[in-house]
Amino acid sequence: ESIYLIMSDLICIAVRMKSSRLKKKALKNIAGKPLIERLLDRLISEFSKTSICLCTSDHPDDNALVEIAKKYEIPYIAGHQLDVMQRFIIAGEQYDATNIVRVTGDNPLTDPMMIKKLLEFHKTSQAEYSYCEDIPIGARSEVVSLNALKRIYGQLSNPNSSEYMTYMLNRPDKLSVKNLQLKDSESYEPKLSLTVDTMEDFEFVESIYEHFKSSTASLKDIVNFCRSHSNYQNRLIEPLSSLPKTEGIDYSFMDDKNLSQ
DSSP: OOSSOOTTEEEEEEOOSOOSSSTTGGGOEETTEEHHHHHHHHHHTTSOGGGEEEEEESSGGGHHHHHHHHHHTOOEEEEOSSOHHHHHHHHHHHTTOSEEEEEETTOTTOOHHHHHHHHHHHHHTTOSEEEOOSSOBTTOOEEEEHHHHHHHHTTBSOGGGGGGHHHHHOOTTTSOEEEOOOTTOTTOOTTBBOOOSSHHHHHHHHHHHHHHOSSOOOHHHHHHHHHTSTTGGGGBOOOGGGSOOOHHHHTOBTTHHHHHO
16 A cells, blocks of 8 residues: 555545536547546556545436446445535545545546645645645646535535635635645646646547557656647646636635625
């Protein structure tokens, strides 16, 4: 067993069939396998199945995802359709976790080695929430202590916006937040997007899988391939700070309303 992953760490994958832009993307076939299975293959290459939990909803459409969890013999929960944080808390309590690793189901190139780095960093720095923005969007994960998650859950203005959990967790005024910086890393590529929201995103990620013919290519190799890709420049995006303020994201906590007046 890896020293990084003892049973107190649970990787929670937030995934649902409902996606407004790219219909049923979790089951969309990427080079011969559904997108969600590509993600599971990457995670299982480094972590035990019992440390991965598929956190979907109780909507009938999401039964298909429960079936995949059963096929892979990994834990799953089918919880609230919009309140993702509640699903994570239920999973964490059910499987006796100390730390939750947040992974989203539309990121089939999530990097398992970064999860190991982040868990180690989270523990040594005694953080409540740890993240890294230096690797591509869509390869990232986040770590949050279950106790901190439960503490802030009761302070949210709208838990049904918790699919935007990053904005609720990256709050140094509410949690002990640590940012893992990898400036010297060969995988340093903070603007590159490998997430799957649109058909264009999907085709780009599929081209990566078709090139490597494997679910477990290293992030360094993926980044190198992307840099030489004809579509590379189009895949670089600017940070979200330029967007207008929105309810669930910018006013995450009940007392944020007072600050905004």
